Amino acid sequence: MTSKLISETLKQRVRRPSLFSKLTTVDDLINSGFFKDGMRMGWSGFTGVGYPKITPIALAEYVEKNNLQGKLRFDLYVGASTAAETENRWARNGMIARRYPYQVGKDIQKEINMNRTLFAxxxxxxxxxxxxxxxYTLEKKGNVREKIDVVIVEATAITEEGNIIPGASVGATPEIVQSAANVIIEVNTFLPNFEGLHDITLSKFAPYKFPNLIQRVDDRVGTVWEPWLLALPDDKIVAIMESTRPDRTSDSDLQDDCSRAIANNILEFLEHEVNMGRLPKQLLPLQSGVGNIANAIIGGLADGPFTDVEVWTELSFASATSVAFSPIGFKRFYEMWDELKDRLVLRSQSVSNSPEIIRRLGVIAMNTPVELDIYAHANSTHVCGTKMLNGLGGSNDFLRNSKLSIMHTPSTRPTKKDPTGISCIVPMCSHIDSTEHDLDVIVTERGLADCRGKAPVERARLIIDNCVHPDYQPILRDYFDIAEKKCLAIGAAHQPQMLDKVFKMHLNVMSDENTMKIKSWD
Amino acid sequence: MTSKLISETLKQRVRRPSLFSKLTTVDDLINSGFFKDGMRMGWSGFTGVGYPKITPIALAEYVEKNNLQGKLRFDLYVGASTAAETENRWARNGMIARRYPYQVGKDIQKEINMNRTLFAxxxxxxxxxxxxxxxYTLEKKGNVREKIDVVIVEATAITEEGNIIPGASVGATPEIVQSAANVIIEVNTFLPNFEGLHDITLSKFAPYKFPNLIQRVDDRVGTVWEPWLLALPDDKIVAIMESTRPDRTSDSDLQDDCSRAIANNILEFLEHEVNMGRLPKQLLPLQSGVGNIANAIIGGLADGPFTDVEVWTELSFASATSVAFSPIGFKRFYEMWDELKDRLVLRSQSVSNSPEIIRRLGVIAMNTPVELDIYAHANSTHVCGTKMLNGLGGSNDFLRNSKLSIMHTPSTRPTKKDPTGISCIVPMCSHIDSTEHDLDVIVTERGLADCRGKAPVERARLIIDNCVHPDYQPILRDYFDIAEKKCLAIGAAHQPQMLDKVFKMHLNVMSDENTMKIKSWD
Incomplete structure (x- = not known):
């Protein structure tokens, strides 16, 4: 540790002098031999922000330089996804033995779908x-401490008392730190000090768990920092380093006609619900995924008849100004920092996605699936039942517990051979993540099916009539009619299906035909 | 209304004299023409107890006598199931146009599976x-009141203030009464006055919902009666009648070797969890379904090494003395009334099954499915994907939110032609009610698979090795191996399946072969 490590900026951020002795460089850390094959490792981070940068990138470089591909492997625990520069590169280097519970990136998905990275x-x-x-550590006995070998946390400051101020996400960091034997901290001085933005609670467990008292989107029940020092003795801190790398996020998806049509259908429906007295004029807190449809909805809300709408989501806002954290969005956010920081609360995912809070607030949840079926089951994870995309994420936390659960999707997607080769509505989902019991409303650019209170056979007709693409309406009507007839004949028609043909559309699109447009159900 | 209607017993129970004017007989009520075809009707009741008896039975008799089968139909809303003497008989008479959200009985299931009764x-x-x-009343505007035309409630007393003391269940009665335009009360003088046993809260809604403060199994946060008079003007009370009919429950299932083996596997596992420090010695509150396996578990707990175990379930006990409400169990319960009534709290199902409370208490949930699959999805409702049994019930409320979620099932069930003709573990469930993301542990009489932290391919091997019946192990190993190979070849093997063959075992048992033992996967 030399004094040159302590830049002026860093001194302003690491406010506990006794921790200066922990300051080091990432090269010294790696050369110390701390990282070993087979380690269980946690990272901070959630949906592409707040993840550690310099240590994972330097470790990847170390593996590449020393031809250690497949020989330095870690079990990786992160609240959700990080970024291509870290876990995708790690995946390419065979550095991820296991990964929980959500990820984004072509290379890591490739490893997962070849079962070289075990993922749940x-x-x-x-x-x-x-x-x-x-x-996740079933062979270990006793206390929760030291279940994970090391956690790497991105911070934007460390307080006088030694508490960590996180960056742009909280995610599962409090619990990962709670479970870790060793802590590495990257203090990011490129970012502003996020002090005051967070609301952090540590997880308590039955029989010592008490009610979470959040009753409003902007309620605060925790602390603005992560109280790790209270839990961790000083000698568990392996290293503190300065990082100057920004979060590598992607540009926002552009709105197109399809996403605008979907958003309009949803906005019309919400207006109807207000008129019928089932929703208040300011609606209820919205949860919305990311992507172009979510952006179109937020855009429409800004123009719409609703006032003072609040957003409660994995990234929790006390106002609906924006959910875009594209590079441009971040730039604007930092520019308007003083104005915006009081309108935003960042919470841990065990709170933001908590069934208790989602149900209490009466959240309106909106998500996009891989596919839906005619009875309102949803597949959020596996293409054609077997190929993992990103994972379940928070979709079912929200759909299962919301006041109003909405799934929106384009009615079709293109294949190489057919611009409407995939129907996003099928007879039976090839994998099910949210059930018919979780979903209230299904929306495509074609229209909306309000499934509340409907029996399965009513739902099927409604979804086919209102939401399915015209190219697939005759195919799915045929399916339903034949299935209903056959099931009635054996007195088993509550949810008509033909188990011998139920995935015929999937099999057809996987074949050389490359389209779900089958010629008949024979 | 004549004074002879007011028996001495009844006078002790109906403690509000101004309500005497509402006393009538069921025949007078029916002959008044109050009941009309197409009415929306609610009943009290939950899992076969606390349902109204004399009015539904008299209405059925009226329909049978006057050949009104299929001409006097109701939409029927009850917290869960009632009894054969009421809804099964109604089903036979074509009296149920719609039914929500759970039912038990051969005749009603027949109607549902022919879609003559629309059920969700x-x-x-x-x-x-x-x-x-x-x-459930989407065409009606505005206030919640008067959404249901009439509710028939079984009470065991009415207080001086006019509050209803329910009987052996609370269920959805508070909310059904909240939604009803008219109320009919059956005061059951055969039963003891259940005053003091209940803990009743009315549902509040976002944005006016607040935390439920229950933190212990025996905490009380509501009132011991249903405060209906506060919400309902006197003229909404159509009739009060005396009933002397007991709840018609069935005998407990007998424990057999299979259920005892399953219970032993679970008890061993719980002991292991205590030893590993993941569960306290007194365990955590147990939720358990009904039936012989549940009984064997409760029996085993009484002998086992655990102390002071509490039960939190749809029928919530502050002790684990018994969950049996067989006719004999009821008799014993009434005999020990004074001793037992302080060890029992009856709550509404929106509380007993609340995600908030289940997660806070850290409930250990145990349920039996129709079938499970090798990746730990569960089918709780539809035989061969299309034939409704009873409905989802509370299974997913508990499995989805519990600290430890356990599904137990015999590994096989018999068919007419083969004593092990059905494997309760299949390649893919033919209907999915709880997903792989909800289940921790799977148990059969063969053994236990602890799926926590396991990737799908690990889970499949574990479940096949530990839980599947030996008759089906080679068949399912074959399936998994072929599916894995095929999916690896296309880089899509996170959850290997063969969509063209995935239901071959189901199709085989539905065919004349009448067994799931297929000869090959070709």
Whole structure:
């Protein structure tokens, strides 16, 4: 440790002098031999922000330089996804033995779908609780401490008392730190000090769990920093380093006619619900995924008849100004920092995705699936039933517990051979993540099906009539009619299906035909 | 109304003299022409107890006598199931146009599976909330009041203030009464006055919902009676009648070797979890379904190493003395009334099944499915994907939110031609009610698979090795191996399946072969 490591900026951020002795460089850290094959490792980070940068990137470089591909492998625990520069590169280098509970990136998905990286997805609200409960370290006995070998945390400051101020996400960091034997901190001086933005609670467990008292989107029940020092003795801090790398996020998806049509259908429906007296004029807190449809909805809300709408989501806002954290969005956010920081609360995912809070606030949840079926089941994870995309994420935390659960999707997607080769509505989902019991409303650019209170056969007709693309309406009507007739004949027609043909559309698009447009159900 | 209607017993129970004018007989009520075809009707009742008896039975007799089968039809809303003497008989008479959200009985299931009774099942915790939110009466505008035409409630007393003391269940009664235009009360003088046993809260809605403060199994946060008079003007009370009919429950299932083996596997596992420090010695509150396996578990707990175990379930006990409400169990319960009534709290299903409370208490949930698959999805409702049994019930409320979620099932069931003709573990469930993201542990009489933290391919091997019946192990190993190979070849093997063959075992048992033992996967 030399004094040159302590830049003026860094001194302003690391406010506890006794921690200066922990300051080091990432090269010294790696050369110290701390990182070993087979380690269980946690990272901070959630949906592409707040993840550690310099250590993972330097470790990847170390593996590449020393031809250690496949020889330095870690079990990786992160609240949700990080960024291509870290986990995708790690995946290419065979550095990820296991990964929980959500990820984004072509290379890591490739490893996962070849089972070279063992992956299990999990409700985002439950992952941190399961982690601290020891469910990912079943062979280890006793106390929760030291279940994970090391956690690398991105911070934007460390307080006088030694508490960590996180960056742009909280995610599962509190629980990962709770479970870790060693802590590495990257203090990011490129970012502003996020002090005051967070609301952090540590997870308590039954039989010592008490009610979470959040009743409004902007309620605060925790602290603005992560109280790790209270839990961790000083000698567990392996290293503190300065980082100057920004979060590598992607540009926002552009709105197109399809996403605008979907958004309009949703906005019309919400207006109808207000008129019918089932929703208040300011609606209820919205949860919305990311992407072009979500952006179109938020855009439409700004123009629409609703006032003072609040957003409660994995990234929780006390106002609906924006959900865009594209590079441009971040730039604007930092420019308007003083104005915006009081309108935003960042919480841990065990709170933001908590069934308790989602149900209490009466959240209106909106998500996009891989596919839906005619009975309102949703597949959020596996293409054609077997190929993992990103994972379940928080979709079912929200859909399962919301006051109003909405799934929106384009009615079709293109294949190489057919511009409407995939119908996003099929007879039976090839994998199911949210059930008919979780979903209230289904929306495509064609229209909306309000499934509340409907029996399965009513739902099927409604979804086919209102939401399915015209290219697929005759195919799915045929399917339903034949299935209903056959099932009635054996007195088993509550949810008509033909188990011998139920995936015929999927099999057809996987074949050389490359389209779900089958010629008949024979 | 004549004074002879007011028996001495009844006078002790109906303590509000101004309500004497509402006393009538069921014949007078029916002959008044109050009941009309197409009415929306609610009943009290939950899992076969606390349902109204004399009015539904008299209405059935009226229909049978006057050949009104199929001409006097009702939409029927009850917290869960009632009894054969009421809804099964109604089903036979074509008296049920719609039914929500759970039922038991051969005749009603027949109607449902022929779509003559339109049925939708729903998470039991959500049904009452959706009802008061107007989700079952979408064409009606505005206030929640008068969404249901009439509710028939079984009471064991009415207080001086006019509050209803329910009987052996609370269920969705508070919310059904909240939604009803008219109320009919059957005061059951055969039963003891259940005053003091209940803990009743009315549902509040976002944005006016506040935390439920229950933190212990025996905490009380509501009132011991249903405060209907506060909400309902006197002229909404159509009739009060005396009933002397007991709840018609069935005998407990007998424990057999299979259920005892399953219970032993679970008890061993719980002991292991205590030893590993993941569960306290007194365990955590147990939720258990009904039936012989549940009984064997409770029996085993009484002998086992655990102390002071509490039960939190749809029928919530502050002790684990018994969950049996067989006719004999009821008799014993009434005999020990004074001793037992302080060890029992009856709550509404929106509380007993609340995600908030289940997660806070850290409930250990145990349920039996129709079938499971090798990746730990569960089918709780539809035989061969299309034939409705009873409905989802509270299974997913508990499995989705519990600290530890356990599904137990015999590894096989018999068919007419083969004593092990059905494997309860299949390649893919033919209907999915709880997903792989909800289940921790799978148990059969063969053994236990602890799926926590496991990737799907690991889970499949574990479940096949530990839980599947030896008759089906080679068949399912074959399936998994072929599916894995095929999916690896196209880089899509996270959850290997063969969509063209995935239901071959189901199709085989539905055919003349009448067994799931297929000869090959070709």
């Amino acid at each position: 997805d999990k409700h985002l609200s439950e992952f941190p609780l399961d982690l601290v409960s020891g469910y | 099942d729903k998470h039991l915790s959500e049904f009452p909330l959706d009802l008061v939110s107007g989700y």
